Amino acid sequence: MNIDRAVLAFAGFVVLLSVALAASVSSWWLLLTAFAGLNMLQASVTGFCPAAMIFRRLGLREGSAFS
Template sequence: MNIDRAVMAFAGCMVLLGAVLSLTVNVWWIALAIFAGANMVQASFTGFCPAAMIFRALGLRSGQAFR
């Protein structure tokens, strides 16, 4: 697995987790999904992604998007 796939999997899990928790626990958990979505949009424009930096530090190899 490379950094690009790990970031996409992590972001997708955060969006789904936020949606499920907002339906089952408290509506304010939707903020997690909103934050993850906003972070994906800003990363697509700036190339800066904190999750990619963490995955790089964990030793995953670089993909095409986050170098």
């Protein structure tokens, strides 16, 4: 798995977790979905992604988006 796929998988996990928590605990958890969406949007514009930096330090190989 490369960094690009790990970032996408992590973003998908956060969104699904947020929706599940919103359905079972409180609708305030949808703010986590909004945060994930905003982070993906700013990463597409600036190229800066904290999750990509963490996955790089964990030793995942480079992808084409976050190199």
